[in-house]
Amino acid sequence: MDGVRTLSDPWTLGGVPIANRVVLAPLAGIGNWFVRLQARRHGAGLVTSEMVSSFAVHYRNERTCRELLRIHPDEHPVSMQLFGHDPDVMASAAERVAAAGADLIDLNMGCPVPKVCKTGAGAALLHEPARAVALARAAARGSGLPVTVKLRSGLRAGDRSGLELARRLAGEGAVAGLCLHPRVAAQRHSGSLDHAAARELIEEVDVPVVISGGLHSAERVHTAFERTGAAAVALARGSLGNPWLFDELLGGRGGGPDAVSRAEILRELEWVMRGAVDHLGEERAARYLRKFYPWYVTRLHDGPALQDALQRAPSLQAARALLGLG
Numbered sequence: 381m382d383g384v385r386t387l388s389d390p391w392t393l394g395g396v397p398i399a400n401r402v403v404l405a406p407l408a409g410i411g412n413w414f415v416r417l418q419a420r421r422h423g424a425g426l427v428t429s430e431m432v433s434s435f436a437v438h439y440r441n442e443r444t445c446r447e448l449l450r451i452h453p454d455e456h457p458v459s460m461q462l463f464g465h466d467p468d469v470m471a472s473a474a475e476r477v478a479a480a481g482a483d484l485i486d487l488n489m490g491c492p493v494p495k496v497c498k499t500g501a502g503a504a505l506l507h508e509p510a511r512a513v514a515l516a517r518a519a520a521r522g523s524g525l526p527v528t529v530k531l532r533s534g535l536r537a538g539d540r541s542g543l544e545l546a547r548r549l550a551g552e553g554a555v556a557g558l559c560l561h562p563r564v565a566a567q568r569h570s571g572s573l574d575h576a577a578a579r580e581l582i583e584e585v586d587v588p589v590v591i592s593g594g595l596h597s598a599e600r601v602h603t604a605f606e607r608t609g610a611a612a613v614a615l616a617r618g619s620l621g622n623p624w625l626f627d628e629l630l631g632g633r634g635g636g637p638d639a640v641s642r643a644e645i646l647r648e649l650e651w652v653m654r655g656a657v658d659h660l661g662e663e664r665a666a667r668y669l670r671k672f673y674p675w676y677v678t679r680l681h682d683g684p685a686l687q688d689a690l691q692r693a694p695s696l697q698a699a700r701a702l703l704g705l706g
């Protein structure tokens with residue numbers, strides 16, 4: 381390797397140029413076009429959609445296609461994540477996702493949620509490597525786009541099926557890249573991260589590997605990037621209510637609790653609220669935003685009364701009044 385690797389270095393993933401090494405990870409129920417656009421505004425090099433059902437896309441579910449496949453012209457490069465277990469359905473969904481404007485397709489093979497695994501999708505695919513390879517090939521065939529897979533290291537403690545599948549997907553040329561969350565599925569989203577196993581995999585495979593998990597502060601991100609030798613880092617929960625983490629990692633601004641002013645936080649929340657209205661209309665946005673308020677309002681240090689009032693606000697107008705937004 382020439383010189384010191386930094387998060388600001390450009391790279392390519394399946395031939396797609398990416399300006400830097402900081403990526404927005406997929407977040408179900410959250411990672412829609414305006415959340416991805418927000419990450420891009422703050423510097424993310426690549427953004428990933430929330431997971432989208434390949435069946436819903438294949439069967440042209442109206443809401444899925446209208447809302448989840450919506451891509452904003454300014455958010456490219458964008459990777460759309462699909463989940464499913466049927467290669468033909470996956471090929472068809474991938475074709476539709478490419479037509480919607482995706483630059484890359486990511487396949488979910490890490491979701492531990494029983495509702496998803498029961499259908500043979502998500503982390504259940506770690507124990508079905510032949511099907512996993514067929515799905516990746518089908519997505520590439522259907523879309524003509526580079527395909528990546530996001531996975532876990534295994535299903536349960538001691539199980540390394542995810543690492544083995546990652547080697548196979550890369551070795552057989554079925555993927556252009558991988559994203560590894562080096563926890564087993566049984567850990568869900570907490571507990572120790574196996575950075576040593578991640579490093580081993582990264583040294584062995586000849587496709588770029590993005591690292592995910594526990595990336596909640598600049599310090600943790602730098603540690604994971606250095607320890608694992610990953611091509612890039614994928615921010616997930618650490619970016620919720622803190623898009624400034626992208627700026628901090630990419631050298632644009634300092635970090636720390638007081639690095640972002642109250643006025644900036646409120647301006648950002650207002651931007652998010654406008655995005656939600658554009659996405660869902662006033663009425664649905666008022667409900668949807670209840671998930672978003674706590675991430676921003678915690679940073680205002682106004683105490684629990686405001687949080688509580690926002691959760692009960694009957695309309696967007698009422699929420700705006702509580703936040704002092706004109």
Ligand SMILES: Cc1cc2nc3c(=O)[nH]c(=O)nc-3n(C[C@H](O)[C@H](O)[C@H](O)COP(=O)(O)O)c2cc1C
Pocket residue numbers: 405406407408409429430431461488489490491530561569592593594595596614615616617618
């Ligand atoms: C609310 C939530 C939704 C998630 N949705 C997805 C998803 O749709 N697809 C996926 O591959 N991973 C998903 N993940 C996993 C994240 O992308 C990420 O790998 C995980 O949260 C670990 O990173 P973190 O500790 O930095 O949050 C989700 C995680 C959370 C907390």
